[in-house]
Amino acid sequence: MKDALGAFVPGTDVRVQGSAEGPLSGLSFAVKDLFDVAGHVTGCGNPDWAESHAPAESHAWAVRTLLDAGASVAGKTITDEISLGLVGINRHHGTPVNPRARDLVPGGSSSGSASAVAGGVVDFALGTDSGGSVRTPASFCGLYGLRPTHGRIPVEGLMTQAPSFDTVGYFTRDAGMFARVGSVLLGETIGEDLPPGILVATDCFGIADAAVTDALRPVLDRLRAVVPETRDCRLADDGAIADWSRHQLVLQSTEFQDTFRDWIDRVNPRFSSEVAGAFASDGTVPAEVVESAKAFRIAARERLEGLLDGKRVLCLPTAPIPPIRRDARLSEIRRAVSRVIDLTAIAGLTGSPQVNLPFGWAGGIPIGLSLIGWHGGDAALIGMAKAMEPLLRSKVALPLC
């Protein structure tokens, strides 16, 4: 396969023809190499994982559903190792190109899927999002991206990372395709309605870089003009928004250490230093810290659901920083990941659906705006994206490569 973007897993050529008829007939999609495609090893971004696992016997639920709807698999895309990472650097398989910012990272862990969609190689792509792995690359590559309500789209046939966080998401370049694919994965009709109310999370904007807030200010201004019921709010009623990521990290890392413990012990796998660092604590988090994080998660869900009240959406930057350079040092990667999680932890912790809207630009670099919806409000969120696109998307022509 010709792969100028380095988006696909090296040495693989995975193609599956979709059904002859269906709502996605004639479309092509890429599959993050975390989903099973029958007959192929699901490599999960790590050669030692690939070597220690047999080929999948059947398609993952999401892959099968999209094939049944008429779309065809065009290949399997690079993921950050075992889905741990948010910048999109994979030291084994390479870092996929961000077609909208070639010197910068594509974001991860669904890096290759975002790269392939942004570069126009496929019509859409499947990703996964446990701690921000669809939202971050969608923001960095200027794409529509959904992290659904936790549990809304089946994770069957997907590598488990952290079960109470894992979700199936996807990327598209425009809102029409976003709605077409969403309708199939959710099994719901997608409307085209602006939200009745928007809460702009001032504390989330408050921890973002100036480059991000400057890029999103004109978008917010247009948003206020088209949705009169837009008002400011603080998400964290007491304490700092950074508390959310601290608790998310405790719970997510406790879960993924449980997930991978036996495999690591058996295989002694090779990881980049970035990913190895995620296992440094070796699961030795005190039980009371875990319990405290679980209590915080319950309160956080109640807080957010209360604010949204089944009709409003929370508006925030998807990531508080622009994409970093592809040749960033490990310490810069770690700082960036830590910054990004500060905002992606919100929907991670609450299990809420979130869409990235590719409406911001900072000197040609994509800056994503996010809407977080109420539990089960996935189709409504996608419909809002569709309604907003003609009103809010930059009129600047966006180059595709």
Place this chain on the structure above:
Amino acid sequence: MKDALGAFVPGTDVRVQGSAEGPLSGLSFAVKDLFDVAGHVTGCGNPDWAESHAPAESHAWAVRTLLDAGASVAGKTITDEISLGLVGINRHHGTPVNPRARDLVPGGSSSGSASAVAGGVVDFALGTDSGGSVRTPASFCGLYGLRPTHGRIPVEGLMTQAPSFDTVGYFTRDAGMFARVGSVLLGETIGEDLPPGILVATDCFGIADAAVTDALRPVLDRLRAVVPETRDCRLADDGAIADWSRHQLVLQSTEFQDTFRDWIDRVNPRFSSEVAGAFASDGTVPAEVVESAKAFRIAARERLEGLLDGKRVLCLPTAPIPPIRRDARLSEIRRAVSRVIDLTAIAGLTGSPQVNLPFGWAGGIPIGLSLIGWHGGDAALIGMAKAMEPLLRSKVALPLC
């Protein structure tokens, strides 16, 4: 190069002809891939290290000295990644075969050098020993091996790991060769004299597996017969012998984290999970812990030098365990390393010379006996090995492969 043992670095073929005349004329030796050989990249057991370093401009001091003495370089041997490891498993380059126990590890980090010597591929081989990297593979592969007095043999042209622990050592199959090579590296005449006195470290034997003590008991019995001034002693006058390894690990890891910090930050290198674990603490050892370890080291040196008094040697098992299986799990590897350091930390912390004597056997598996000498007593230690060989080495024929 034909390499049935998998001892040499894959994809390399490094040969250098030695001087026409000299005390080692006609002999061949292998070089652990931590030493510079002019014109070749010193790979240090990690492909990301190799990729980020230029070829060496000149030979390391030890390589040059042996070439000048007439020996020829036959190849560069596999090392545990950046010399961090004691069992000899390298997930990038493979685990060299232990010719004396093919299902078991060869020991590390000078794994390939020990394998090549034990397998009869070369006459002798260079290794390095910071925390046990010559002594452990010498014990596991049934070889003579020297860790010299710290600072006695120049480390010029050697990858730095932990400067206050790094030493240049070597392996041979018999005591005659041990003396010939030692004489060149030390620039001293090697005699053939039994030690005037031996202190059997009962606390060191006390923490060894029964398989080890059972294998060494008949050797100790013969030793007592030939050296009348052999008596028992406790090395640790107060506290446990395990305190020594705890302090060694604090100091050695603080040093090697300093050594590799910038390279890791720049390259984000891939490590096996075993080696990545060595960087888990990220150098965050409290200053008072380091100071306490430094004070312990001074006291430990005084204690040992006082016991030996420039004439006696300390006798102990080289490793408290036999070699583990090649397919051991990570947790078994970590437990083995932790056990081995309990004894290798003694000469590491005190900077004393130590020789492994291949005198013990447990069902065909080599079990090494060690002598630790006084500072600067390297040549005397080697002379003792030579005097002991005909008296103490098992009469059982040892198969070479």
